[in-house]
Amino acid sequence: MLKHFQVPDNIAVRVEIKKLRDIVEKIFMKCGVPHDDAILAADVLIFADESGIDTHGVSNMLRSYVELYNSKVLNPTPTMDIVKETPSTATIDGDKGLGIIIAPKAMQIAIEKAKKVGTGVVSIRNSGHLGAAGYHAMIAADNDMIGWCMTGGGNAMIPTFGAEPKLGTNPIAFAAPCDNQPNFMFDAAMTSIAGNKIGLANRMGKGMEPGWVAHDDGTPDMDGGNSADFAANSVRRQLPLGSTRELGSHKGYGLGVMVDILCGQLSFAEGFASLSDNRRGHFVAAYSIDAFGDIDTFKNNMDGMMRNLRSTKPMPGQDRVVYPGLPEHEVRIERNKNGIPLHPEVIEWFKAICSELEIQEHL
Amino acid sequence: MLKHFQVPDNIAVRVEIKKLRDIVEKIFMKCGVPHDDAILAADVLIFADESGIDTHGVSNMLRSYVELYNSKVLNPTPTMDIVKETPSTATIDGDKGLGIIIAPKAMQIAIEKAKKVGTGVVSIRNSGHLGAAGYHAMIAADNDMIGWCMTGGGNAMIPTFGAEPKLGTNPIAFAAPCDNQPNFMFDAAMTSIAGNKIGLANRMGKGMEPGWVAHDDGTPDMDGGNSADFAANSVRRQLPLGSTRELGSHKGYGLGVMVDILCGQLSFAEGFASLSDNRRGHFVAAYSIDAFGDIDTFKNNMDGMMRNLRSTKPMPGQDRVVYPGLPEHEVRIERNKNGIPLHPEVIEWFKAICSELEIQEHL
Numbered sequence: 001m002l003k004h005f006q007v008p009d010n011i012a013v014r015v016e017i018k019k020l021r022d023i024v025e026k027i028f029m030k031c032g033v034p035h036d037d038a039i040l041a042a043d044v045l046i047f048a049d050e051s052g053i054d055t056h057g058v059s060n061m062l063r064s065y066v067e068l069y070n071s072k073v074l075n076p077t078p079t080m081d082i083v084k085e086t087p088s089t090a091t092i093d094g095d096k097g098l099g100i101i102i103a104p105k106a107m108q109i110a111i112e113k114a115k116k117v118g119t120g121v122v123s124i125r126n127s128g129h130l131g132a133a134g135y136h137a138m139i140a141a142d143n144d145m146i147g148w149c150m151t152g153g154g155n156a157m158i159p160t161f162g163a164e165p166k167l168g169t170n171p172i173a174f175a176a177p178c179d180n181q182p183n184f185m186f187d188a189a190m191t192s193i194a195g196n197k198i199g200l201a202n203r204m205g206k207g208m209e210p211g212w213v214a215h216d217d218g219t220p221d222m223d224g225g226n227s228a229d230f231a232a233n234s235v236r237r238q239l240p241l242g243s244t245r246e247l248g249s250h251k252g253y254g255l256g257v258m259v260d261i262l263c264g265q266l267s268f269a270e271g272f273a274s275l276s277d278n279r280r281g282h283f284v285a286a287y288s289i290d291a292f293g294d295i296d297t298f299k300n301n302m303d304g305m306m307r308n309l310r311s312t313k314p315m316p317g318q319d320r321v322v323y324p325g326l327p328e329h330e331v332r333i334e335r336n337k338n339g340i341p342l343h344p345e346v347i348e349w350f351k352a353i354c355s356e357l358e359i360q361e362h363l
Numbered sequence: 364m365l366k367h368f369q370v371p372d373n374i375a376v377r378v379e380i381k382k383l384r385d386i387v388e389k390i391f392m393k394c395g396v397p398h399d400d401a402i403l404a405a406d407v408l409i410f411a412d413e414s415g416i417d418t419h420g421v422s423n424m425l426r427s428y429v430e431l432y433n434s435k436v437l438n439p440t441p442t443m444d445i446v447k448e449t450p451s452t453a454t455i456d457g458d459k460g461l462g463i464i465i466a467p468k469a470m471q472i473a474i475e476k477a478k479k480v481g482t483g484v485v486s487i488r489n490s491g492h493l494g495a496a497g498y499h500a501m502i503a504a505d506n507d508m509i510g511w512c513m514t515g516g517g518n519a520m521i522p523t524f525g526a527e528p529k530l531g532t533n534p535i536a537f538a539a540p541c542d543n544q545p546n547f548m549f550d551a552a553m554t555s556i557a558g559n560k561i562g563l564a565n566r567m568g569k570g571m572e573p574g575w576v577a578h579d580d581g582t583p584d585m586d587g588g589n590s591a592d593f594a595a596n597s598v599r600r601q602l603p604l605g606s607t608r609e610l611g612s613h614k615g616y617g618l619g620v621m622v623d624i625l626c627g628q629l630s631f632a633e634g635f636a637s638l639s640d641n642r643r644g645h646f647v648a649a650y651s652i653d654a655f656g657d658i659d660t661f662k663n664n665m666d667g668m669m670r671n672l673r674s675t676k677p678m679p680g681q682d683r684v685v686y687p688g689l690p691e692h693e694v695r696i697e698r699n700k701n702g703i704p705l706h707p708e709v710i711e712w713f714k715a716i717c718s719e720l721e722i723q724e725h726l
Contacts, residue, residue, distance in 0.1 A: 086481030088451040089654040118449030119484050123655055146629070162675040162684045174621045176628070184624065186617035192610055211610040218678030241604060241611050247555055247574040248604050248615075254549035254687040255618075257672070258537045261547065265539070265664055266509065268656045273667030291452040292486055293631045301628055304636030309620070312525040315581030321525045324617040 006054050012341030015363050020340055021046050023350065023361055024058060030357040031069035032076035037101045041065075044100040048132040049340045052331035053187070055196035056132040059346045065098060065129070066353065074098050074128050080105060083268075087117045091267055094127025094282075102127040103136045103149065103282055110286040111143050118291035123262065124282040125269035133173035134187030134328075140286040141175035141183045144295050149173040152256075152263035153271075153280035156236040157191045160250040163218030165236055166275050169195045170259035175325070177289070179299035181306040185325030190256040191238040198238065202227070211243035220244045259283075369417050375704030378726050383703060384409050386713065386724055387421060393720040394432035395439035400464045404428075407463040411495040412703045415694035416550070418559035419495040422709045428461060428492070429716065437461050437491050443468060446631075450480045454630055457490025457645075465490040466499045466512065466645055473649040474506050481654035486625065487645040488632035496536035497550030497691075503649040504538035504546045507658050512536040515619075515626035516634075516643035519599040520554045523613040526581030528599055529638055532558045533622035538688070540652070542662035544669040548688030553619040554601040561601065565590070574606035583607045622646075 006012075021042050028038035049057035068074040078097030082090050090109055094102040106122045113120030130136065133149040140147025154168035169189035176184045189195065193212045201208065210224040214237040222244065241252025263281035264272030271279030289298045312321035335341075342363075350363050369375075384405050391401035412420030431437040441460030445453050453472050457465040469485045476483030493499065496512040503510025517531035532552035539547045552558065556575045564571065573587040577600040585607065604615025626644035627635030634642030652661045675684035698704075705726075713726050 084654070084656055086651075086654040089481035089650070091655045117480050118452035119482050121482050121650055146624070159672055159675050159684050159686075161677055161681040163678045164676050166672055166675055172618075174617075174624075176624050184620065186621055188611070188614040188617060190614075192605065209609055214678070218676070241614050242555065242606075243610055246572055247606055247610070248551075250687070251551040251553075251604050252611075254537075254551060255535075257547065257668075257686060258549055260668070261509070261537075261539050261665070265661060265668065266650070266652070266655050268660065268664070273664040273671075275668060275671045287452070287484055287629070288449075289629070291447070291449040292454045292629050293447055297631065298628060301631070301636040302624070305620075305623070305628065305638060308636075308638045309522055309529060312522050312529055313527050313581070314524055315526045315577070318524040321522050323522075323620060324613070 006052065007341050007343045009341070011344060013344055013347050014339035015342050015347075016339050017046060017050065017336060019361075019363060020049070020058065023354065023359065023363060024062065026359045026361065027062065027066065027353060027357060030359065031066060033069075033101070034077060040104055041098065041101050044104065044131045044135050047135045050332045050335050051132070051134075051328035052335070053132050053134070053328065055194055055200060057340075059342060060196055060199070061129065061131060063349060063353070068098075068128060078102070082109075088113050088119050088121060090120075090122045092122060092124045094124055096126060096128070098128045099130030099151065099282055103130045103284060104139060106282070107136050107139045107147065107149070107284045107286065110284050111140060111145060114145055114286040114288040114291070119285065119287045121285040122283070123267035124284070125264075125267035127280070127282060130282050132187060133171050134175065134185050136284055137173040137175035137187070138183065138185055141177040141185070143286070144177055144289055146287040146289065147173075147175040148283065148285040150259045150263050150283040151280070152260040152283075153278075155275065155277050156195050156238045157240055157253070157256050158214055158218060158237050160240060160245050160253045163214075165238070167253070167256040167260060169238065170256045172255065172259060176302060177299055178302040178306055179296075181303045182326050182329035184302065184306065184323060185328060187324070190241050190252050190259060192241050192243050192252065193238070195236070195238065198236070211239060213237050214239055220249075369415065370704050370706045372704070374707060376707055376710050377702035378705055378710075379702050380409060380413065380699060382724075382726060383412070383421065386717065386722065386726060387425065389722045389724065390425065390429065390716060390720060393722065394429060396432075396464070397440060403467055404461065404464050407467065407494045407498050410498045413695045413698050414495070414497075414691035415698070416495050416497070416691065418557055418563060420703075422705060423559055423562070424492065424494060426712060426716070431461075431491065441465070445472075451476050451482050451484060453483075453485045455485060455487045457487055459489060459491070461491045462493030462514065462645055466493045466647060467502060469645070470499050470502045470510065470512070470647045470649065473647050474503060474508060477508055477649040477651040477654070482648065482650045484648040485646070486630035487647070488627075488630035490643070490645060493645055495550060496534050497538065497548050499647055500536040500538035500550070501546065501548055504540040504548070506649070507540055507652055509650040509652060510536075510538045511646065511648040513622045513626050513646040514643070515623040515646075518638065518640050519558050519601045520603055520616070520619050521577055521581055521600050523603060523608050523616045526577075528601070530616070530619040530623060532601065533619045535618065535622060539665060540662055541665040541669055542659075544666045545689050545692035547665065547669065547686060548691060550687070553604050553615050553622060555604050555606050555615065556601065558599070558601065561599070574602060576600050577602055583612075
């Protein structure tokens with residue numbers, strides 16, 4: 001399930017997680033990020049790499065974060081400001097801090113509120129990229145709560161019947177705790193494919209698969225083969241989940257707007273009324289399971305449901321049926337043992353950046 | 364957008380809304396439903412018919428509700444019990460009440476909580492079908508809040524790579540208020556198509572469209588033409604939103620599980636650990652916009668976003684781009700003027716049931 005966008009085994013260099021984590025922390029600190037925040041930022045990135053969510057790990061994201069700190073687009077020492085709050089809600093201004101650091105802190109606020117009054121719902125403006133949304137939702141699950149995380153903004157998804165992009169890929173993440181089964185963790189863009197995966201396909205010189213993008217006039221490309229040079233900043237025309245009206249693209253589109261509303265409108269972020277290119281907002285929420293009933297019963301019931309889904313008879317050509325969060329859990333076990341596979345080109349980048357930033361250690 | 368599943372104009376009989384509402388109320392009361400609840404139940408059904416959501420209006424649903432009351436599966440005078448609550452949450456036992464009556468009351472509880480502490484999140488067990496989920500979400504929007512409604516259970520959706528159904532169609536509804544633009548209202552099954560629409564296609568003798576269902580072995584039918592005799596209680600094998608793994612069916616599947624968790628696990632409803640056929644649970648939530656910021660600014664910004672989506676350049680062959688809630692709003696205006704189009708067969712059913720229940724009025 002995750003294999004498609006991972007570095008092929010024959011060229012991957014395996015790197016020990018502890019070593020990678022250590023260097024990533026140092027890189028963040030060299031960007032001016034305080035020690036505790038650097039530890040947190042590295043944890044979010046490494047979680048993605050550990051879990052096989054390579055699109056949101058060090059390979060794709062770290063260099064962009066470094067550039068954004070260097071060009072002062074991101075603030076390494078933001079003052080997270082609670083603009084407005086009630087017992088169960090908060091509106092947060094991230095002061096241009098990186099989302100992978102702001103979102104876990106916002107989730108902690110949500111969790112504290114949920115402990116007191118049952119739920120915590122937090123909308124965040126003025127904060128950068130938040131990495132793998134699943135990480136933030138999982139913080140709630142690890143605290144015996146249900147967790148949500150979404151991030152909205154940018155223009156990549158074209159509305160159903162449209163000819164131009166108006167929404168971001170707008171992922172929804174949702175996590176819930178199990179007892180003996182790996183926690184349920186859903187994390188997916190509301191386009192038919194994640195934006196980073198299109199970037200990866202491009203880098204590998206591959207054409208688009210059917211249903212991923214639209215032709216220049218907006219017509220869905222259901223044959224595949226379209227190419228898009230994102231490096232050249234060409235317009236992205238990704239199709240909503242569902243790809244065509246007949247297959248339900250109005251649902252992916254509608255869910256995409258919902259994410260923009262929760263992240264951008266509810267946080268009163270700039271640019272959401274006009275759907276401007278560079279708008280961005282986040283959303284996290286935690287629902288205390290204890291507020292609804294007995295937590296042990298809940299987790300037992302979740303185990304039953306997940307076992308039941310895993311026991312689904314597979315269709316021809318497939319070994320098994322999984323549930324969201326299970327493959328990521330399995331990859332975490334394997335990579336914690338064997339290290340994280342990085343592309344040699346990424347190893348080179350680490351060498352160069354460590355040299356530039358005068359970091360002694362190397363991978 | 365909504366046309367496909369509506370009665371063709373040349374055979375439809377237009378019925379005045381007030382008259383239809385009056386008779387529907389009387390039918391509910393003859394089933395033993397108290398007057399106020401009958402008014403509410405009729406309002407939910409008529410909302411669907413008014414809005415062009417014909418699959419969830421009087422034609423499809425009312426006869427099933429009457430049968431369930433007659434056979435004592437549904438309780439016409441339920442005592443809605445709050446099993447557990449916190450300032451922002453409630454777990455509700457619906458005492459076998461019909462969902463179209465229980466859900467709006469649960470939403471009222473959510474709204475009261477949201478007024479006090481910012482959000483209200485309510486999970487509901489032991490309650491029947493809830494009609495058009497969008498109705499319940501819209502109650503929150505009409506109270507200047509963001510509204511959610513979901514309903515989970517039953518076995519119609521096959522998990523990605525599976526050969527047998529394990530989840531319901533599990534719709535998600537979400538509403539948010541605008542100022543001058545019609546409110547945003549999303550309401551869609553997490554299968555590629557709503558279950559009732561498959562039933563309708565069957566009744567009209569039409570085969571399935573590509574991407575709607577799987578073949579008997581679980582392989583997605585991407586050519587179309589499959590037929591399924593649901594009247595004969597054959598197993599339903601609906602594909603998740605996304606239809607195939609390549610087009611993102613794991614996303615529709617994951618969202619489907621999420622709905623089951625929020626509706627069934629969080630309400631501690633029976634049968635969700637074992638995914639039993641007859642399990643059912645609901646979920647409603649309200650987030651007070653006032654808790655996050657200024658409501659007028661929010662609604663103005665929503666207007667801007669909706670206008671912007673409507674102004675999207677359309678692809679060839681399309682007149683315009685809409686947003687969820689807009690077509691329904693337009694149909695409401697038209698049908699409030701011209702009446703609700705019913706199939707002559709439905710008119711006959713009304714005659715028969717009114718005679719059986721000794722109701723004097725007729726359509």
